[in-house]
Amino acid sequence: AAVLNHPANAVAWLANALAQHGEHLEAGEIVLSGSFTRPVACGVGDTFHADYGPLGTISVRFV
Structure with a gap:
């Protein structure tokens, strides 16, 4: 969303x-145009967790 505002x-x-x-x-080509969310600041020790329901979960910890 932050890429050229949309x-x-x-x-x-x-x-x-x-x-x-x-x-x-x-026609039919796939273009990845960016994220629908803005960047989130993170620092050492921060952990982020995403739950994609039936697709699974993922976590990341910054060291």
Whole structure:
């Protein structure tokens, strides 16, 4: 969301930049345009945990 204020804006920018070089996005191509969340500050000793339900969980600890 922080990339050009919206993920779709980043894809539009990419399409325009490619066009300047004679390239284009193809139908069905996957574009990873960024995260829907803003970055979170972390420091030594911080732990983050994500629960993706049936897909599982993941944790990270910063040392």
